[in-house]
Amino acid sequence: MSSTQTAQLMDGAGLARRIVAEAARHASEITRRTGVTPCLATVLVGEDPASATYVRMKRARCARAGIASRFVGLPAATTTAELVDTLGSLSQDPDVHGILLQHPVGAHIDERAAFEAIAPEKDVDGVTMNSFGAMSFGLPGFTSCTPGGIMRLLDEYRVELAGRHAVVVGRSPILGKPVGMLLLARDATVTYCHSRTADLGAVLREADVVVAAVGRPRLIRGEDIKPGAVVIDAGYNPGNVGDVDFDSACERARLITPVPGGVGPMTIAVLLAQTVDAARQQTGATTDVRAEC
Template sequence: MSQTQTARLMDGAALARRILEETSGRAAEIARRAGVTPCLATVLVGEDPASVTYVRMKRARCAKAGIDSRLVRLPATITTAELVATLRSLSQDAAVHGILLQHPVGSHIDEREAFEAIAPEKDVDGVTMSSFGSMSFGRPGFASCTPGGIMRLLDAYDVDLVGRRAVVVGRSAILGKPVGMLLLARDATVTYCHSRTTDLAAAVREADVLVAAVGRPRLVRGEDVKPGAVVIDAGYNQGNVGDVDFDTARTRARLITPVPGGVGPMTIAVLLEQTVDAASVQLGLAGP
């Protein structure tokens, strides 16, 4: 691709709408067959403005898709033990089919311990070690929502991953690490990079598929993007800025996700789809 050409945008918003339409139909069918509406419980700790906004958005999407949304608000001063008890109680509640712990939860809380209190069959956000293990070994379970959404985007745009060099910039437990495992399972050759990687630019220049998921605005320079690469920007920073220098990168990439409108809508779509999947299994409606 010539540097004067412009990458095709990967429209996550449009794909998410199609997924949510299908999810809405499945939720209605569950309600018809079982007399039960799929239910997602969201646990919100404190009043972080970004988290409050995200939760409001997710609840609105639930309502549109015909999914019940239960909001559990907890004070910012809650202890790890108290949060764990809340999550275990929700895990035992038959009326709840999926559980989302909105993160971050505060530095005084052991977030991993809290995640592990979510029953695997209700871990529709794919944050537990059980979900990560199942996903990594190709076993039944729930994928982390953002990585799962990224894979759906790649499939929708017919990106062939076999033998391709995939570079993941970021190593978080719910984004960087799992998306690398999903790419590996599709026969890509995966390199993980992070804040301590020596000569990040050199690694980026080798990427046929680049996933930026480190949470630093414009960390990836556009001029380092390999001509013809597929660029997935999973970063979202203040001012609607991603982790990739979009304006320059789009002159070199073949496909690129915008921020916003790329990965973000897919995350919510996968979350609600997996909530309906969980309800279907728990109500004995899954399978042929």
């Protein structure tokens, strides 16, 4: 870390622990009132080591939060039709309250078709078109977990968004696009940037809030950051490296998320909170456990 650092670190790990603890209390209350334990089903296609590690981590977090987890491992050769059938069966299973398809899946699978096989009321990862539409129109539904976690972090550090210029670098359907819509809902002026954006640095230097979500290590450097800006690094690349060059960005940003320990823990926390909320809705329990995204 640079000796000239001026930015305050945004502690996603600490906030995530509080969110998970709250979800655990509500999960326990649901079980006490209904006899039902909230359950998250995780589907993994193939044996990619990184994906398998993520799944194990999520299952361990479920256990600590009093959430049951069901693991469904499918061979790498699984077809789109077979995956859709598996997700459809889980959607019909009353003992499962939330469904997570670990992505990315193999290139031979139509990922969008697979996502759409998840019932909206169990889409606790916020990946379906139904969830995106509900979020965009401000209607009830589940938020994409990483964008939801980012908004929780911004709220925790009392970042004023109304009237501010937010630049989102990345346009994926489960991160870049939804976080831009959530920022827009808070009255920020939102600019999306991507691989075809001309003079990215010039756009970034006008941003009060930067969300980096493009998957290119250290793409954004300190000279691209407006002094006093808030920098959210949602990138994760080999070697625990984000999309932002941390040391140089710290010299100009007011607030910044570290990698790891920033956005990542928040993603899992929101996933668990939304799983408990899905269980509340499906069991009719009266406790409100909605993640405040």
